[in-house]
Amino acid sequence: MRILIVEDHAELVTMLVRLLETAGYASDCATTAEDALLVLSYTRYAVVILDLGLPDADGLSVVRAMRERDDRTPVIALTARASVAHRVTGLEAGADDYLAKPFAPEELLARIQALLRRSGIIVDRTIDCGNVSFDPATREVAINGVPTVLSARELEVLAALIRRSSRVVTKAHIEQLLFGLADDLGSNAVEVYIHRLRRRLTLAGADVEIVTVRGVGYMLVNRAA
């Protein structure tokens, strides 16, 4: 799996190559828009990390040129100009994600993972949070290494939470998931299933916690981290 880094700042390129290497990705780099388009025309990459401030052209023109010749390779735009206006035009131009400099390395890796998953290049074996692991393919849950059986609705809620662990999943989103399964639910259905799921997790000795963000939703956090 190769990643193309389009960036003119030599040191940043070095650091990015090293970061990607430790994460298990091979990478090539181009320092100008022209080089990037040339390289992209004969090599397929899993992801392109594209700096928008290139010396010869606006990075967005690279995205546009790629999309024009029907190259759907996912692009993460890196930019020093994180103004509101830039962000909007960046996404409009066809970039798949947008990351402002400076960024936390784990954030970049997470975004790459997300893009690879979205474009079907990698299929998750399991998603982990603390000692809880969820396999999206088989829909099996293991807590502390022990397979645990959950009801369909509990599983749906846990899947949503674990996919976005440490981030808030809105109550409206969970409601939608539950109503997709059945429409004979009471108005406090979300609370009910969250409550059940909490009890299950506690009983099974999970080291994760479902935190309520009142008025907004819920978030699964790893107590150990």
Add this chain to the structure above:
Amino acid sequence: MTRQPRSLMTQILRWHAIAVLITAIAVAGSVYLFLDTTAALIQQQTLHVHAEALRQALSHDGTGRLRLTQDNTSAAVFASGAGFSFRIVDRRGTLLFQSQSKMVLPTANIPLEDEESFFRRQSRRTFYAGTSSPARIGNERVWIAVLQNLTHPDYILDDLLAQFLLYGMAIVAPLLLLLLAIDALIIRRAVLPVRRASASLETAEGVPLDLRLHDERLPAEVRPLALAVNAILERLASSYRMQRDFTADAAHELRTPIAVARLRVEGVDDPGLRGQLRSDLDMLGRIVEQLLEIAELETVGLDTAASVDLVRIATDGVASIAPLAFCAGKSIAFSSEADKVVIAGHAVWIAKALGCLIENAVTHSGEGRQIEVTVSADGTLAVCDDGSGVPEQDQAAIFRRFWKRDRSAGRSSGLGLAIVAQVAEAHQTTVSLTSRPGRTRFAIVFRLGPVTQ
């Protein structure tokens, strides 16, 4: 005392009208003076001719007495009821002859001088012009006085004069008015490019920086001014562009090295040091980001006219910052009076302001545990915490850039609340702060949008 500035046209026309008026008076006056002098001269000549005729008619008879032999013409002039009368007197004023039409003037009022003299007299509302000329007949010296009744119907010179002036003015006055009107048109035409240039500046709201005065027909007197204004606008625009470009350049120049350093830190072996450097660099990155946000707020005019749902902005804002609050050991909650509160504003910047307020509550609420974000139906967005509060004396200062209660406290850029204040200002509103230990509330009241449900 302030004087209302008068228009160029009014000023020119006003002075011009005064000049025309003075000219009219001067012309009328000098014409009158000239005509009057001429009339007086003609009158004197007439009197002189009649006096001369009388002198010719005087002679001695054989006995040494004076005799007056008037011819028909002369007799007709002095006939009874005519405008002329005469009196011939000797040195002592003794009346020798007089005309049929009686002279009303007493003899004592007639000057007897060595030279011919003309005079004017008034007697019982009647005006007279007269001459008294000495004549020597043989040894005798007599004075021939001829008098003309100026009010007599036969005397038409004054009437002529009056009529002439009246008709003259009747013709001249409209001509002068016409001249004024034509001048007004000419001035108007000349001033038009200037007015147009002024109007182009006036109608533009707040004078956009790309505006230039470039009317080719601007008069030479005004053109340097217009060129100077253009030069100033050009310079303003270029410094504005420079500042904006500087912001973008500074962003690039600062952010990339920080990004490099942030990646390099991952190679540090000592986990303690690595963690510290990470958080330092994250802080540095945050300061740069907020500095640029401040700069962007200042240079780019926000369009705050869009209808946005405050509930949605607040929900997203709380959701995105909840993990940070959780890590800091705080709980965060959101509540709204309505499902939807539509306000007029800029969604992204309101979200940023809310982010700053929540971050401020997370960082500065000390022992406080609970952060609450609320949206009211009247368009109020509020962030409350149960921390130790902001001391009264600091409440105004906290909105200043880089202000920190404790200078050594490193976990804050000191820019967040300045951004909040600036976003509020861009929305023509302010941030209100009420604080006491245990309850601190920051609130911004936004204008409700066109559609409220």
